[in-house]
Amino acid sequence: METLMEMARKGEYPEWLKNVEKYEGIRLEKIIKLISEGKIVIPKNILKNDDSFRPRAIGEYMSTKINANIGTSADYVNLEEEIEKAIIAQKFGADAIMDLSSGGDLDYIRKRIMDVVDVPFGTVPVYQLAREKNILDADEDDFFRVVEKHAKDGVDFMTIHAGVNWVSIERLEKSNRLLGVVSRGGSLTIAWMKQNDSENPYYKNFDYLLELLKEYDVTISLGDAFRPGCIHDASDRVKFTEFIILGELVEICRQNGVQAMVEGPGHVPMDQIETSVKAMKYATRGAPLYLLGPLVTDAAAGYDHIAAAIGAGIAGMHGADFICYVTPAEHLGLPTIEDVKEGVIAAKIAAHAIDLVKEGQKERARKRDYEMSVARRDFDWEKQFMLSPDPEKAMEIHTRVKPSSETCSMCGDLCAIKTVKEALKK
Amino acid sequence: METLMEMARKGEYPEWLKNVEKYEGIRLEKIIKLISEGKIVIPKNILKNDDSFRPRAIGEYMSTKINANIGTSADYVNLEEEIEKAIIAQKFGADAIMDLSSGGDLDYIRKRIMDVVDVPFGTVPVYQLAREKNILDADEDDFFRVVEKHAKDGVDFMTIHAGVNWVSIERLEKSNRLLGVVSRGGSLTIAWMKQNDSENPYYKNFDYLLELLKEYDVTISLGDAFRPGCIHDASDRVKFTEFIILGELVEICRQNGVQAMVEGPGHVPMDQIETSVKAMKYATRGAPLYLLGPLVTDAAAGYDHIAAAIGAGIAGMHGADFICYVTPAEHLGLPTIEDVKEGVIAAKIAAHAIDLVKEGQKERARKRDYEMSVARRDFDWEKQFMLSPDPEKAMEIHTRVKPSSETCSMCGDLCAIKTVKEALKK
Secondary structure, three states: OOOHHHHHHOOOOOOOHHHHHHHHOOOHHHHHHHHHHOOEEOOOOOOOOOOOOOOOOEEOOOOOEEEEEEOOEOOEOOHHHHHHHHHHHHHOOOOEEEEOOOOOOHHHHHHHHHHOOOOOEEEOHHHHHHHHOOHHHOOHHHHHHHHHHHHHHOOOEEEEOOOOOHHHHHHHHOOOOOOOOOOHHHHHHHHHHHHHOOOOHHHHOHHHHHHHHHHOOOEEEEOOOOOOOOHHHOOOHHHHHHHHHHHHHHHHHHHOOOOEEEEEOOEOOHHHHHHHHHHHHHHOOOOOEEEEOOEOOOOOOOOHHHHHHHHHHHHHHOOOOEEEOOOOOOOOOOOOHHHHHHHHHHHHHHHHHHHOOOOOOHHHHHHHHHHHHHHHHOOOHHHHHHOOOOHHHHHHHHHHOOOOOOOOOOOHHHOHHHHHHHHHHO | OOOHHHHHHOOOOOOOHHHHHHHHOOOHHHHHHHHHHOOEEOOOOOOOOOOOOOOOOEEOOOOOEEEEEEOOEOOEOOHHHHHHHHHHHHHOOOOEEEEOOOOOOHHHHHHHHHHOOOOOEEEOHHHHHHHHOOHHHOOHHHHHHHHHHHHHHOOOEEEEOOOOOHHHHHHHHOOOOOOOOOOHHHHHHHHHHHHHOOOOHHHHOHHHHHHHHHHOOOEEEEOOOOOOOOHHHOOOHHHHHHHHHHHHHHHHHHHOOOOEEEEEOOEOOHHHHHHHHHHHHHHOOOOOEEEEOOEOOOOOOOOHHHHHHHHHHHHHHOOOOEEEOOOOOOOOOOOOHHHHHHHHHHHHHHHHHHHOOOOOOHHHHHHHHHHHHHHHHOOOHHHHHHOOOOHHHHHHHHHHOOOOOOOOOOOHHHOHHHHHHHHHHO
16 A cells, blocks of 8 residues: 555556645646655545545645644533534635544544544544543553554544654753743653653654554644744744754655644744744755744734734745634633634635735635625625625625615715726716 | 924924823934934824823834724714724724714714724814715815814824825726725715816815814825725735825925825735835835735635734734724624724734834833733733733633633643643653
């Protein structure tokens, strides 16, 4: 059994790749070349059914993708709600769903959520380990057992914090970070290493990890354990160290024919985002970049989806390929279904704004804006609703005050478009 | 009676300027110099009461300010609602309020709204003219009569589309714009010029206009009649022509001791914002820049506050000083009170993100984020709520699922901050 990357290197491809060609508007040959170079990934477990699965390509020249994190926590387990979140997220445009559940029967929850997800599905296996037992008491095999389990269950991509090692921890301890480590998976790994005075199993036995992943063609998402958790900690030596380690690991993934993407910060002030994104792209020689945020301020709790949309837009303009949504509940609690919807829409707006300026996508992306603008010129309201992120909401806003004419209640008869159209006719 | 700019040029200043020094954390001497050069404006009608008024400085080195547009339209007139919008907008951080009413008894509405506004208050006088009579039948005097009326009423700044002239209209007619003109004031001016075959009174008699404004020390906001109304029309020759004309007018304002700022686009793809902002700053030799948006996509109706926040962030990073909020109702209808709140908060987040990277403000701005992060580290939830854009909303999100420990319901016992804090102690 060959992985997608191995096939691509021989110039071969599975039949379903033609759907990607169509979806992206990029020639098949180019897609195959980018896969072979590790510049794009298409997360898809070999167990996935080719017919119902909607593959999503992530990376250079591809349209910008967004991910929605859902899942239970120890404090709140409501499976039906999580399933509804997965459905709503896809309805509003999520290109991937990650189940980050850490409360309840994790195997059952994962399977039930996967049943309603037809885009790439991701997990963080170490969360399950931490729920099964005290992470400090885990042995090395446990770390791989959970990965293998998720692979066998059909998970398409997994976040694995293999970049945590004694080199990066030493940098952390020499740093003056305010918030230390805010990555859940990263923190568990560090705690285990300290307790057991032992190197990170995922780092030490990276080849073995890749063997497991390769068997199911699982894409690895190299977790950013050291992403800055606040503006104070942004772009520091710890984070740059992690870029370097992750870059090394990406090369090993490529050598082994395993698709890899890299996760990025975090909390970053706007003027550092370009450097941050480019440094990651350089260090990984163009690996697809999966961004959490970046949040451009620490002080937007309750509205972090907006702080993240600003950061995502800037990051995408400079090369980020895959945007992890942030919901209004970030930093405060588990999101509701409504929060998930708001988070997806905010990320989707950022992703579309990125596509409007992204090489390979901008012409296609601009068609949507062109259509919207033609609809505006022609006062075609139905069309405008249809092209908006949430047609029902757009219609509700437009109709709650009945406009007296074909225009809207904002300007009424003083509509600029109408006025000038008539004036220039003369 | 001297204007603030004339005083500044003599090294003099009114007593209330000390409040600005304190508010901005910038030395008085520097503020006076920037006023004298026209690099910053502090809109304040001489009729304003010094004690209750909260002056706001706009421009280089000053904290980024935001404006909220409110007001009735022909289709919907509910004064109490507009008053409530003005109050809510200020509560959530608006630094200026513009009354764009175009329906009902405009004089009465303006006065009532002004009663509850203690930050700079702005209007677009030509809207009133267009409501009083068919704009096509107006005579030149009418254009100045409304300006004088608003000045006498105590308005602090006025948007006046003086940059519309035959030169710019010729460029418009030679262009391939999809949406032509989307500025209400601009469109009215063009319609009048075409109908009367006559130059724009505000352009032709600009000196006279400045005399009127000067008498009350009203700040002029040079309207961007030709702002692009869609991505297709962005950064075109029409808009660059307007930059040039507005730059010429700014110089005349400075010669006359009248404070001037310049308004900017509109709908702009992310990768053109930097050029757009810098071109305006160059053409006006550093006049304060008042941005509407920019919206980074046309296709976010119902969520345009998010598309605008992304654009505002990028624009501010490159020099925009004053952000006009956009509400979720943009392009669809008149905003509700809730929409106004959402719009203000989104703009405020962008403004703060800008201040985090703005020369003269970044150190002060980062204190807020630092405090927030310390509160996060210490699980001080009350402090976190207090530092968030809407403390009530933040508290509601945090408490709707009762966390089992001092952390939040997102990660529960698997809180990264907690885990690493304990691990590194060992």
